[in-house]
Amino acid sequence: QVQLVESGGGLVQPGGSLRLSCAATGIIFSTYTMGWYRQAPGKQRELVATITSGEHTNYGDSVNGRFTISRDNAKNTAYLQMNSLKPEDTALYYCNAEFRAAHWLNFWGQGTQVTVSS
16 A cells, blocks of 8 residues: 655644654655645645655745755655745645656645645
8 A cells, every 4th residue: 555644734823934844654765756736725736856766855935945855764754844834835745656666656745735825
């Protein structure tokens, strides 16, 4: 069974920070590209960040410079450090794992809610 479990979401004030975690089981974690995506009500899902098995990173334009994706292969966990949060960052944040040598090996977590509000 493949399982991705997100944690760390919550309510934060504008300008604040949160650190999301994604714990993975059922995959050889170090071989997968990990990613974070988000979706707000009534809007399309958008890319937040990805990190490859070689630790190459990519960021969506809306978060570049504020968010940092990382991974700890020894803990089978990916992280998203979110700084300088804005109300526009409010969304359900999903963790993704993809084995790029076989793209159908693609898995999603259930999501964790991030709300940025005064």
